[in-house]
Amino acid sequence: MRILGIDPGLKLTGYGVIDSRSISPALVAGGVIRLNARASLSDRLVELETELEGLFDEYHPDVCAVEQLYAHYKHPRTAILMGHARGIILLVAQRRGARIEQFAANRIKQSVVGHGHAGKSQMQRAIQSLWNLKEPPEPPDVADALAIALCCGRFIGQKRALPA
Amino acid sequence: MRILGIDPGLKLTGYGVIDSRSISPALVAGGVIRLNARASLSDRLVELETELEGLFDEYHPDVCAVEQLYAHYKHPRTAILMGHARGIILLVAQRRGARIEQFAANRIKQSVVGHGHAGKSQMQRAIQSLWNLKEPPEPPDVADALAIALCCGRFIGQKRALPA
Numbered sequence: 001m002r003i004l005g006i007d008p009g010l011k012l013t014g015y016g017v018i019d020s021r022s023i024s025p026a027l028v029a030g031g032v033i034r035l036n037a038r039a040s041l042s043d044r045l046v047e048l049e050t051e052l053e054g055l056f057d058e059y060h061p062d063v064c065a066v067e068q069l070y071a072h073y074k075h076p077r078t079a080i081l082m083g084h085a086r087g088i089i090l091l092v093a094q095r096r097g098a099r100i101e102q103f104a105a106n107r108i109k110q111s112v113v114g115h116g117h118a119g120k121s122q123m124q125r126a127i128q129s130l131w132n133l134k135e136p137p138e139p140p141d142v143a144d145a146l147a148i149a150l151c152c153g154r155f156i157g158q159k160r161a162l163p164a
Numbered sequence: 165m166r167i168l169g170i171d172p173g174l175k176l177t178g179y180g181v182i183d184s185r186s187i188s189p190a191l192v193a194g195g196v197i198r199l200n201a202r203a204s205l206s207d208r209l210v211e212l213e214t215e216l217e218g219l220f221d222e223y224h225p226d227v228c229a230v231e232q233l234y235a236h237y238k239h240p241r242t243a244i245l246m247g248h249a250r251g252i253i254l255l256v257a258q259r260r261g262a263r264i265e266q267f268a269a270n271r272i273k274q275s276v277v278g279h280g281h282a283g284k285s286q287m288q289r290a291i292q293s294l295w296n297l298k299e300p301p302e303p304p305d306v307a308d309a310l311a312i313a314l315c316c317g318r319f320i321g322q323k324r325a326l327p328a
Contacts, residue, residue, distance in 0.1 A: 042258035045251055069244055076240050080233055083247025087209055088255060090248065094206035 001156065002028065004061035004098070005149030007141050008085040010044055011037055013051075014141030017059045020153030027131045029059060030142045041081070045088050052092040064093035065152035068102040101152050108144075111151035123147055165320065166192065168225035168262070169313030171305050172249040174208055175201055177215075178305030181223045184317030191295045193223060194306045205245070209252055216256040228257035229316035232266040265316050272308075275315035287311055 007014035013035070017028040033051040035044040055061075066089060073079035093100050106116030113126045124136035124143040130150075137143040171178035177199070181192040197215040199208040219225075230253060237243035257264050270280030277290045288300035288307040294314075301307040 040258075040264070042254035042264050045255045046258045049255060069241060073240055073244075076237055076243065077233060079240065080237075080243050080247040083244040084251030084254065087248030087251035090206035091209045091213060091252060091255075094204075094210045100204070100206050 001063065001153075002059060002061045003063045003065055003149045003152050003156075004055065004059060004093075005065045005145045005147070005152065006089050007144040007148060008066065008082055008089055009141065010035060010041070010048075010081050010085050012139060012141045013048060013085060013089075014139070014143075014145035015055060016142060016146030016149045017055075017061060018146065018149045018153055020156060022157075025150060025153050027146070030137055030146050032139060032141050041084065045084060048085060048088050049092060052089060056092065056096045056098075061098055063101055063152060063156070064089070064098040065101045065103065065148045066090070067108065067148060068104045070105070101155065103148065103151050103155070108147050108151040111154055112147040120144075165227065165317075166223060166225045167227045167229055167313045167316050167320075168219065168223060168257075169229045169309040169311070169316065170253050171308040171312065172230065172246055172253055173305065174199060174205070174212075174245050174249050176303060176305045177212060177249060177253075178303070178307075178309035179219060180306060180310030180313045181219075181225060182310065182313045182317060184320060186321075189314060189317050191310070194301055194310050196303060196305050205248065209248060212249060212252050213256060216253060220256065220260045220262075225262055227265055227316060227320070228253070228262040229265045229267065229312045230254070231272065231312060232268045234269070265319065267312065267315050267319070272311050272315040275318055276311040284308075 001020045003018050003020055005016045013033040016030040019026040035047050109118040110116045113122050120140040124140055127143045127146050128136040165184045167182050167184055169180040177197040180194040183190040183192055199211050273282040274280045277286050284304040288304055291307045291310050292300040
């Protein structure tokens with residue numbers, strides 16, 4: 001089962017693609033969609049849609065995983081802008097018929113690092129170590145997106161392992 | 165010049181279409197897009213996209229006007245969810261090549277009622293009175309969307325009237 005994890009943003013949107021298998025998950029791809037910071041919000045949303053369509057064309061994910069919304073944000077304006085990008089992600093995933101899964105931020109960290117309060121560099125090192133990468137994934141948005149995909153893969157694996 | 169005003173929401177999205185002319189603006193259409201409250205967020209976003217495409221097909225607006233984002237909201241979670249819907253609106257408008265204009269909430273009220281702190285029923289009565297409607301537009305989302313379109317029409321008219 002192929003999982004696309006996405007960490008939405010209007011400057012950088014991180015993505016990570018993994019194949020969830022019975023033994024250990026395989027790393028397929030990771031990267032960022034960089035949107036033109038000088039373009040208007042609406043131009044960037046169209047750009048994001050086009051780039052996401054490209055990811056679906058290239059990797060054909062079965063599942064698209066994103067972080068859950070939470071009720072309180074330090075920067076409400078940034079959170080609302082992120083909501084615009086998240087809307088485009090859910091739209092494209094739904095149109096493509098992908099199953100959509102959402103996970104709380106602390107659960108994603110717990111799943112990858114072992115506790116729910118890991119910082120960005122800890123997440124990067126955990127991802128580096130898991131796949132024996134030469135360097136930690138940069139920028140941190142790539143590691144975050146891969147962590148979302150990993151958390152999703154484990155969640156789906158656990159559900160499969162439960163007795164019917 | 166045809167203006168489509170939109171008041172985004174994930175339950176109700178109000179829309180209003182006017183023709184901005186030199187004498188007085190003409191009312192073309194007003195209504196709401198009702199999204200299936202039992203459907204998932206991503207399903208509703210696809211539904212919203214389809215309905216918006218339908219409005220662009222039917223009315224061919226030159227301009228799409230929405231309320232500006234503001235920094236503080238009473239209900240951050242609702243505001244972020246609204247951001248998802250607003251993202252879809254900006255995406256569709258941009259893809260359709262419409263000019264996008266944004267106005268602060270108090271400026272919209274000022275433009276229609278004469279001061280920036282009007283309530284919902286005041287906005288509805290102002291719209292009713294302007295076009296001699298038998299009843300105030302219902303639900304209030306329709307009046308709000310028409311008010312956004314009106315504010316936009318006046319803004320564009322003023323810019324035209326300025327000496328070059």
